[in-house]
Amino acid sequence: MQRRLSQLVEELHDGFCSVRMDGELIYSNLSAREILNIEEDQSVNFFNDIIRNEKLVKRIKDAVNTQNGLKDIECDLFDFKSKKFPVILTVNGIRDIDGSKVGLAFLFKDMSALKAMHAQLLQAQKMESIGMLASGIAHEFNNLLSGILPNAELIKMTLENDQANFARAEAIHKSAQRAGNIVKQLLSFARHDHIEEDVSLNLNRAVSETLEIMGKLFGKEITVENKLPIDLPPIKIDPTRIQQIIMNLAINARDALEGSGKIIFTAKTVEIGKRSESGLGEGQYVILSVIDNGKGIKMENIERIFDPFFTTKEPGKGTGLGLSTVYGIIKNLKGEIKVYSEVDRGTRFDLYFPVSNTDVINAQADETISTNRKNKTVLIVDDEKVIRDMAKDMLDYIGYDTLCAEGPMQAISMLQESDNKVDLVILDLVMPKMNGVTCFQEIRKFNSTIPVIITSGVGESNKRDDMLAMGAAEYLQKPYDLKTFSQVFEKIKL
Numbered sequence: 001m002q003r004r005l006s007q008l009v010e011e012l013h014d015g016f017c018s019v020r021m022d023g024e025l026i027y028s029n030l031s032a033r034e035i036l037n038i039e040e041d042q043s044v045n046f047f048n049d050i051i052r053n054e055k056l057v058k059r060i061k062d063a064v065n066t067q068n069g070l071k072d073i074e075c076d077l078f079d080f081k082s083k084k085f086p087v088i089l090t091v092n093g094i095r096d097i098d099g100s101k102v103g104l105a106f107l108f109k110d111m112s113a114l115k116a117m118h119a120q121l122l123q124a125q126k127m128e129s130i131g132m133l134a135s136g137i138a139h140e141f142n143n144l145l146s147g148i149l150p151n152a153e154l155i156k157m158t159l160e161n162d163q164a165n166f167a168r169a170e171a172i173h174k175s176a177q178r179a180g181n182i183v184k185q186l187l188s189f190a191r192h193d194h195i196e197e198d199v200s201l202n203l204n205r206a207v208s209e210t211l212e213i214m215g216k217l218f219g220k221e222i223t224v225e226n227k228l229p230i231d232l233p234p235i236k237i238d239p240t241r242i243q244q245i246i247m248n249l250a251i252n253a254r255d256a257l258e259g260s261g262k263i264i265f266t267a268k269t270v271e272i273g274k275r276s277e278s279g280l281g282e283g284q285y286v287i288l289s290v291i292d293n294g295k296g297i298k299m300e301n302i303e304r305i306f307d308p309f310f311t312t313k314e315p316g317k318g319t320g321l322g323l324s325t326v327y328g329i330i331k332n333l334k335g336e337i338k339v340y341s342e343v344d345r346g347t348r349f350d351l352y353f354p355v356s357n358t359d360v361i362n363a364q365a366d367e368t369i370s371t372n373r374k375n376k377t378v379l380i381v382d383d384e385k386v387i388r389d390m391a392k393d394m395l396d397y398i399g400y401d402t403l404c405a406e407g408p409m410q411a412i413s414m415l416q417e418s419d420n421k422v423d424l425v426i427l428d429l430v431m432p433k434m435n436g437v438t439c440f441q442e443i444r445k446f447n448s449t450i451p452v453i454i455t456s457g458v459g460e461s462n463k464r465d466d467m468l469a470m471g472a473a474e475y476l477q478k479p480y481d482l483k484t485f486s487q488v489f490e491k492i493k494l
C-alpha cells in the first residue's frame with residue numbers, strides 16, 4: 001500500500017515537493033524535477049531557490065501555522081535556470097506522529113502553456129473583431145472609390161492639352177490612388193481580397209529582388225544582409241504580397257535602427273507535426289526571419305503592433321497599417337507570424353510560410369496597355385450606370401466596341417438578338433431581380449462558349465472559386481482599372 005502510494009505521487013502529472021521547515025528539499029516527484037529543472041538528489045531550498053519571494057514565503061508559513069495550509073493560489077515560481085513561470089500552488093503542513101510540524105508539502109500545476117494558449121485565443125478573437133470592422137469600412141470606401149478612381153483616370157486622359165485642369169485631375173487621381181492603397185491594406189488585413197493569384201515562388205529571389213528595389217531607402221550606416229539559404233523549397237504566395245511583406249518588415253526595421261545598425265534576412269525549413277501546439281497545420285514550412293538590432297518594442301506594445309492603425313511613429317510618418325497587412329496576408333496563407341523583441345537590443349519577426357508542392361514559375365506582369373482597335377464587341381451588364389459608363393469608357397479606350405445592358409433580362413435579349421456579334425460578356429454578380437449567377441446560367445443555356453467575366457464588390461470575393469468552377473472566364477473585384485482589364489483580355493486571348 002505504502003509503495004503504491006509513493007509510486008502514485010512519483011508519477012503525478014503535477015509537481016509535488018516535500019521540504020523541511022527551513023525550506024530544504026527532502027523529496028521531489030518526477031514532474032517537479034522536470035518543471036524545476038533539478039536532479040533527484042540536488043540540494044535545493046524551496047523558499048530561496050524556487051519561491052524567491054519573502055512575502056509569499058511568510059504568507060505560506062503563517063498559513064501552515066494557523067490553518068494548516070493554502071489551497072490553489074496563483075503565483076510565480078522559478079526553476080533552477082532562473083526562469084519564472086506561473087503556477088497554481090497548494091501547500092500543506094506535514095506533521096509528526098505527536099502532531100508537531102516537521103515540514104511542508106507543495107503541490108503545483110505549471111500554467112505556462114495554458115496561459116499562453118489563453119492569450120493566443122484572446123489575441124485571435126481581438127483580431128477577428130477588428131478584422132470585421134476594418135472590412136466593413138474598407139467595403140464602403142471601395143464602393144466610393146469605384147466611382148472616383150477610374151473617372152479621374154479618364155478625365156486625365158481627355159485633358160492632356162489643358163495643363164491646369166490636367167494637374168487638378170492628376171491630384172484627384174493620386175489622392176484616390178492613395179486612398180485605394182489604404183483600402184487594399186485594410187482588405188488584406190481583413191482577408192477579403194483574393195484579387196491576385198498565388199504562385200509558387202522562390203523566397204530567396206523575392207527577398208533579394210525586393211531589397212534591390214529598396215536599396216537607397218536604407219541609408220549608409222545601415223547594413224542589410226540576405227542570409228537566406230539557396231536551396232529553400234518554394235512557397236505559394238501572390239508575388240506582390242511577398243514584396244509587400246518584405247518591404248513592410250524592412251522599413252519597420254530600418255525605422256527601429258534610427259540611423260545605424262543591421263538588418264538580417266534569414267530562413268530555414270521546419271516540419272510541423274500533427275500534435276504541434278502552434279496552431280499550424282501539419283506539414284513543411286519555410287520560416288523567414290527578419291532581425292534587427294534596433295530599439296526594440298516595449299512590452300506593453302507587443303500585443304498591439306498587429307492592430308490596424310497602431311503606430312508609435314510621429315503623425316505623418318506611419319499609418320500603422322504595415323504589420324496588420326502582413327498579419328492578414330500570412331493568416332490568409334494559413335501561416336503564422338511571431339515576434340520576439342527586447343527594448344534597446346532588437347527585434348525578430350518569424351514568418352511561417354507553408355511550403356508549396358508545385359514548382360516555381362516566374363511570372364512577369366506585362367505593364368504595357370495596347371490601345372489598337374480590336375474589332376471585338378464586349379457586352380457590359382451592370383445595374384449601376386456609373387460603373388457601366390466607366391467600363392464602357394475604359395473598353396473604348398483600349399480598343400473594344402461595347403454594348404451596355406442595365407440588367408440580366410436586357411442582356412439576355414441583346415445576346416440572343418446580336419447574331420453572335422458579342423465576343424465577351426462582363427457580368428455584375430449582384431443585381432436586382434435576377435442575380436449574376438442565374439443570368440450566367442441562362443446565357444449558358446443558349447450559348448455555351450462565350451467567355452463571361454464576373455465582376456463584384458468586395459463582400460462577394462468568396463464566390464470567386466465557385467464562379468470559376470461554373471465556367472466563368474475570370475473573376476474581377478471592383479474597382480478594376482485599365483491595366484487589369486487589358487491583362488485579363490490578354491489572358492483569355494480576346
Ligand SMILES: Nc1ncnc2c1ncn2[C@@H]1O[C@H](COP(=O)(O)OP(=O)(O)OP(=O)(O)O)[C@@H](O)[C@H]1O
Pocket residue numbers: 248252253256292294295296297305306310311312313317318319320321322323324347
Ligand atoms: N522592427 C521593429 N522594431 C521596433 N518596433 C517595431 C518594429 N516593427 C514594428 N514596430 C512597432 O510596431 C508599430 C506598428 O508597425 P506597423 O508597420 O504596423 O506601422 P508603422 O510602421 O507605424 O506605420 P506604417 O507601416 O503604416 O507606415 C510601429 O509603429 C512600431 O512601434
Ligand SMILES: [Mg+2]
Pocket residue numbers: 248251252318321322323
Ligand atoms: Mg510599418
